Amino acid sequence: MTHHATTTLGRFATGAALLLIAVAGARAQKTLPADTRFLTPAPPSGAVQQVESLLGQWQLKNALLIAAMETVPQAVWLTNGTPSEVSATVRSTLKQASWERTMPVFVLYNIPGRDCGSYSAGGAENTADYEAWIDAIAGAIGSQKAVIILEPDALADLPSDCGYNPSQVNITQATADRFTQINFAVTTLENGSQTSVYLDGGNSHWQAVPIMAQRLAQAGVQQAQGFFTNVSNFNLNNYESKYDTWVSECIAFANNPADGGWRLGNYSYCASQYYSPLGAVDPDNIATWVYTDEWFQQNLGTAVPTIHFVIDTSRNGQGTLNASVYASAPYNQPASVVTTLTNGNWCNPPARGLGTHPTANTGVALLDAYLWVKTPGQSDGTCDAAGGARAWNYSDYTAPGWPTDAAAQAVFDPLWGLDDPIAGAWFPQQALDLAKRANPPLLP
Template sequence: MPASNLHWRTLRGFVTAIALLLISIAAAHGQSKTLPPNTRFFVTEPPSGAVPQVESLLRQGKLKDALLIAAMETIPQAVWLTSGTPAEVSTTVASTLRQAAFERAIPVFTLYNIPGRDCGSYSAGGAENTADYETWIDAIAAAIGSKKAVIILEPDALADLPSDCGYDPTKVNIAQATADRFTQINYAVTTLETGPQTLVYLDAGNSHWQAVPIMAQRLVQAGIQQAQGFFTNVSNFNLNNYESTYDTWVSDCIAFGQDAEQGGWRLGNYSYCASQYYSPLGTVDPDNIATWIYTDEWYQQNMGIAVPTTHFVIDTSRNGQGPLDASIYANAPYTQPVSVVQTLTNGNWCNPPARGLGTHPTANTKVPLLDAYLWVKTPGQSDGTCDAAGGARAWDYQVYSQPGWPTNSAGQAVFDPLWGLDDPIAGAWFPQQALDLAQRANPALLP
């Protein structure tokens, strides 16, 4: 090993050890918000569709399937706050905190009310404007007060900025809408983090979306320094090793771009960072983690004395079997053309079949900087209609169809050929998907 390389490794190891020691000392003196490894997360009330499904399965004599759905609802999940007046959301938060205290557990709140939510797609909605949103945030912060809570702040809000939405610039002031988005997130972080036990995590998309440098830049601009950290994989399906590696790189890149060594040439230059799509040291394939060694090597060679300190959490509610490989639909009996398979690939985030529940929520992750695995997305709730009309599906019905499938263009536009039915709207209970997730859970729900 060259002497210079040995010196770098020794120096970085020493700095890392000192940084971790200081962090542990701060935590011991109550100066740092943490999720201890033995954290108990709050088990919410079952979604409205879960209990009727269990009752229906029991009436059909499908005892094991009924037990699977029931077991799924014993796992801690996030409470989603998606609308309502300030008074209404305050009541919901206060009620949840009381129930969590009874369980001696920590609630996870997912805030999903940002103006222009979901680019106006399946989950469109949100507050009318910045002022309304800030008032809504004020109500949540006041309701939490000094109690302990985890906040998942606005999924997709940073990975899918207004500038990414493809808006018509003659109808939307895209630059202003994007600037407003950062103003809204900054306000939410600053306000919510005033709670002495409120841990706020910001959106970082997932490992198969925005590149590491882009996400690092956006997180810094959104106020990641004031937050506990960031989250990934919400409502998605990427495996834990992909997400934790990607997240570690994002944390690395943030540290890299804030390091003032060597004259400060790297300050603010997050674009220099390697990613899941590119490394100057070798070809990186976002779908093949074996190739990610080249990005790992880039960080090993370029971090200098910068030490990553930005924490993160991962949504594992539906990643037990990993993401859907839409290329299977190119094979018999489906034999779909390349253009269709590409559309299915682009829409594989939307109610993909044959997935499974993933790692159960825990703060005992044994991964540096990974605060917790959480079930953020409510398993069993639809992502949306997932149809051709919304752009998530395409299908050549002349090549493959089934009896009972629609034969006219209007019916086919709102049909999901992957499930063979019309999917429920976003947020509605999807019983077929709920049971499929429970049956394919990894780890298994039942012995």
């Protein structure tokens, strides 16, 4: 794209860009009134079994904690199934929501090649199958009220980010297909008059603001309600809200011709959580983010951010895991281990807590809602050395009962002292830990 929109085509693109932003802003206004009540689905079987087990052990308070956790509104995940099967699930969920006069939140997690083939690998076989699956969901929702969390990690973790072997995967084609799939889903689902679609925005400690803004724009966020962040992650609300605001501002910056046609499409100019030309920015220290705030204040001009967002607060009550504690006694782990643990701190980190309860009354103009998107108590995966989320020097620290042979250590999680359940399975130790450390507390 040229720096100056002087041609007829440029003027058309400029008008189209402004129209898209106007549409996005209008759509964002139709969604999630401040008094919205979100659906509380039936508890997972693992939670029911854990409550029964705790009662059987006379652990009454712990049983109450898990039960209280399951009274909080949460999302319903749609991860597989034939079009007819997923349609049936959606219809039954909508019926429950209608009886209770609540808003259901659906997480669509079936994109081809999801999770880069890691712990949550799977998804539809191809684009045609995925589009048929999306059609079925859209048809089941119709004109009823629903929030759609569309494909967590699908944009923050494109096929081009997965490290695939190019001799085995056509990375360019797979990445292009990903945008085709998301665009189709946005267009199809947004046809529902009361369907609010949010796209994947990663989280504040992942892709830089310019990268995420560009990917969201390419994926069709200006035709959706907005984007979501922090799904299945642990970043504090203030970090996410600030990051999300910058992403929205960056989209506005790069789609506003009034202050110079050279800005159109140039998301890369935006400051971020990693860099600002006005001062050193540390992604782990929000006090330094003032320099990125200042950059947007100086450069937005007449651009007005209109893209809204929602934040997953299901497990961020205590923020992210600080893996540096494992460098100290009694663990005494080397720097290389601490680095791996830090990079894997998204995967079943211990000593976290449930976060802000779902609400659409956020007090932040662009923040439509805090939601419990990730089902608290469900495992992120085996979170082991074999999968790359853990490392451990057992000669520096071990405990009674820990494995002593390399094969067993490869699938062991030293942070929990056990073999974690597979992705999506109930993790009772983590569930109770999240409930005990909830912020705000679950029980008086």
